[in-house]
Amino acid sequence: MATAAPSILESIFLKRSQQKRKTSPLNYKKRLFVLTEQKITYYEYDFERGRRGSKKGFVDLEKVICVECVEPEENPPPERQILHREEFADTEQISIIERFPYPFQIVYDDGPLYVFAPTEDLRRRWINQLKLSKGRSELYTLPFWPHPHKLRPRVKPMKFGVDAKDEMEAKSAKPLPPTPSTSAPTVCKVVALYDFTPISGQDLPLCKGEEYVLLDEGSGQPWLRARNKNGQEGYIPGNYVTEAKDPLEIYEWYSKNMTRSSAEDLLRREDKEGGFIVRDSSKAGKYTVSVYAKSSGEGFIRHYVVCETSVNQYYLAEKHVFSTIPELITYHQYNAAGLISRLKYPVCSGRSAPSTAGLGYGSWEIDPKDLTFLKELGTGQFGVVKYGKWRGQLEVAIKMVKEGSMPEDEFINEAQCMMKLSHENLVQLYGVCTKQRPIFIITEYLSNGCLLTYLKEFRARLSQGDLLSMCSDVCSAMSYLESKQVLHRDLAARNCLVAEDGAVKVSDFGLSRYVLDDEYTSSLGSKFPIRWSAAEVLLYSKFSSKSDVWSFGVLMWEVFTFGKMPYERFNNSEIVEQIMKGVRLYRPQLATERVYNVMLTCWAEKAEDRPAFPIIQAAILEIMEDL
Ligand code: ADP
Ligand code: MG
Numbered sequence: 127m128a129t130a131a132p133s134i135l136e137s138i139f140l141k142r143s144q145q146k147r148k149t150s151p152l153n154y155k156k157r158l159f160v161l162t163e164q165k166i167t168y169y170e171y172d173f174e175r176g177r178r179g180s181k182k183g184f185v186d187l188e189k190v191i192c193v194e195c196v197e198p199e200e201n202p203p204p205e206r207q208i209l210h211r212e213e214f215a216d217t218e219q220i221s222i223i224e225r226f227p228y229p230f231q232i233v234y235d236d237g238p239l240y241v242f243a244p245t246e247d248l249r250r251r252w253i254n255q256l257k258l259s260k261g262r263s264e265l266y267t268l269p270f271w272p273h274p275h276k277l278r279p280r281v282k283p284m285k286f287g288v289d290a291k292d293e294m295e296a297k298s299a300k301p302l303p304p305t306p307s308t309s310a311p312t313v314c315k316v317v318a319l320y321d322f323t324p325i326s327g328q329d330l331p332l333c334k335g336e337e338y339v340l341l342d343e344g345s346g347q348p349w350l351r352a353r354n355k356n357g358q359e360g361y362i363p364g365n366y367v368t369e370a371k372d373p374l375e376i377y378e379w380y381s382k383n384m385t386r387s388s389a390e391d392l393l394r395r396e397d398k399e400g401g402f403i404v405r406d407s408s409k410a411g412k413y414t415v416s417v418y419a420k421s422s423g424e425g426f427i428r429h430y431v432v433c434e435t436s437v438n439q440y441y442l443a444e445k446h447v448f449s450t451i452p453e454l455i456t457y458h459q460y461n462a463a464g465l466i467s468r469l470k471y472p473v474c475s476g477r478s479a480p481s482t483a484g485l486g487y488g489s490w491e492i493d494p495k496d497l498t499f500l501k502e503l504g505t506g507q508f509g510v511v512k513y514g515k516w517r518g519q520l521e522v523a524i525k526m527v528k529e530g531s532m533p534e535d536e537f538i539n540e541a542q543c544m545m546k547l548s549h550e551n552l553v554q555l556y557g558v559c560t561k562q563r564p565i566f567i568i569t570e571y572l573s574n575g576c577l578l579t580y581l582k583e584f585r586a587r588l589s590q591g592d593l594l595s596m597c598s599d600v601c602s603a604m605s606y607l608e609s610k611q612v613l614h615r616d617l618a619a620r621n622c623l624v625a626e627d628g629a630v631k632v633s634d635f636g637l638s639r640y641v642l643d644d645e646y647t648s649s650l651g652s653k654f655p656i657r658w659s660a661a662e663v664l665l666y667s668k669f670s671s672k673s674d675v676w677s678f679g680v681l682m683w684e685v686f687t688f689g690k691m692p693y694e695r696f697n698n699s700e701i702v703e704q705i706m707k708g709v710r711l712y713r714p715q716l717a718t719e720r721v722y723n724v725m726l727t728c729w730a731e732k733a734e735d736r737p738a739f740p741i742i743q744a745a746i747l748e749i750m751e752d753l
Contacts, residue, residue, distance in 0.1 A: 131162040138744040140226035140242035176727035316367035320479035326486025330360030348483030361487035379472035393418040400470025419467040483548035525567040551603035553633035574624035581689035605739040617677040672733035679728025686714040
């Protein structure tokens with residue numbers, strides 16, 4: 127490879143072909159995008175071998191005029207309907223496109239480059255980073271960068287099929303958009319997905335289904351300032367609201383991630399004529415209605431896929447077409463119209479609200495009087511961990527920090543930053559009790575306990591898909607930590623926990639820095655996680671997100687061996703010797719070549735040759751897709 131400038135960001139995105147002629151067909155290809163100080167380069171990516179392939183093109187940052195979120199047009203004329211299934215010949219392309227739903231455009235002197243990100247978070251990171259990188263090399267301030275959370279982009283909607291040259295002419299003829307101070311603020315509205323009762327005095331209650339106006343650019347913040355319809359203002363948890371216009375999540379009949387078999391279990395258990403559930407179909411972007419009916423006492427179930435017309439209307443029975451899913455459901459609540467029963471009883475999975483980042487805005491000190499201790503969960507590095515309740519309701523885990531096991535003042539300073547980290551696959555830190563000794567660390571409680579124990583206990587019940595989904599959960603949390611420039615330093619199955627629904631969450635991030643125990647902190651100590659450590663950590667204690675990537679590879683190996691001890695037969699000095707010689711963990715029986723290749727890329731000798739977390743995740747999702 128040519129001398130490579132250090133990369134700032136690397137992601138797998140979908141790139142739309144830059145149609146130079148109106149007649150050339152549109153296509154979408156997965157590319158590895160690499161951002162360096164100077165340019166954005168895109169490459170082929172070999173998922174099989176986890177390697178960057180040949181270079182396909184690049185854009186000099188100097189030539190970039192603007193980067194912004196775009197949205198596909200709401201009702202494009204037929205010639206631009208790329209997402210319309212029946213008319214799109216290549217079904218493989220459709221399923222790929224549906225996995226990259228967050229487009230943005232990079233406008234430069236050669237036309238706009240349309241790029242599709244798999245998550246909103248990645249799109250935001252790229253846009254923000256490009257803005258930063260530009261800021262360094264430009265003397266003038268760039269045009270306003272739209273708030274990535276906003277529903278309606280300030281730019282005109284992306285027009286599929288428009289000649290790149292036309293688009294460019296339009297762009298260059300226009301003066302630069304005004305800077306933020308002079309531009310009219312765009313109102314950003316959100317809808318509550320859950321009820322929320324204020325915890326601290328500055329919080330605003332949320333009522334499921336109601337609309338709120340965001341008051342500042344809190345993008346990515348766990349608490350957002352908002353106003354309700356009565357004009358009251360306060361802070362709301364960012365993960366309780368959505369910017370989607372009509373989120374299905376607010377309806378009790380909708381269970382997003384429910385599988386066919388759990389829908390059947392639930393309907394049978396309820397045993398009600400006309401019981402129904404709307405869920406995401408196994409086909410991406412489609413919905414299924416599962417209905418329960420009874421005939422001479424016997425219950426039976428039918429699953430109906432919601433069909434979509436060429437103009438984005440929905441129907442179950444061809445004669446009754448609606449523009450939204452809720453309208454369709456309302457209709458069938460009164461009319462069977464061919465279904466085995468009309469939809470009488472919404473059956474819900476009892477989805478619980480997610481954890482908030484701390485117990486109320488700005489409150490990280492928890493009053494120990496609000497805690498009830500219910501049972502002991504185990505003992506860890508810092509002492510006993512207990513299960514309990516906060517204000518008699520919220521389940522929590524309480525780490526009682528053994529005196530002398532931690533530099534408490536340093537930790538207390540850091541805790542406020544750690545509280546701001548909030549991700550569905552991170553064990554949420556709720557707060558601390560620091561006014562007494564021992565101090566307590568209060569976190570979210572996960573009923574299925576430690577991942578390592580869980581793997582050993584449930585090995586017989588875990589499928590290949592379950593194992594990959596565990597790895598993907600961890601990878602998702604690690605991508606988030608990496609984006610916040612937080613290192614874990616002790617990633618291993620023993621430091622992950624399993625939620626009630628089987629989701630895996632990463633715990634104890636960054637805590638290892640506060641361990642006062644030489645046996646644990648020195649790479650020569652008996653408790654140092656040698657078996658999870660990258661070569662450069664063993665050699666010169668060089669921690670980085672790429673050393674976390676190494677540990678992730680070992681965690682993946684633990685998952686696929688159902689919790690075996692890595693390098694079982696070797697002692698610590700033998701392990702170091704083997705690693706330096708280039709020996710790696712063997713391929714677990716359950717890991718296919720593709721899965722093992724992902725592990726091997728995590729254990730590349732040079733840290734810079736290891737893929738970043740978002741890329742590992744793309745590779746894992748790719749394997750899951752083909753199961
Ligand atoms: P430390 O990280 O301080 O060494 P651990 O976090 O490993 O301690 O806690 C010890 C044990 O307590 C774990 O193995 C796990 O079974 C249990 N535990 C810890 N935190 C939680 C939690 N949030 N929810 C459920 N169980 C937990
Ligand atoms: Mg632990």
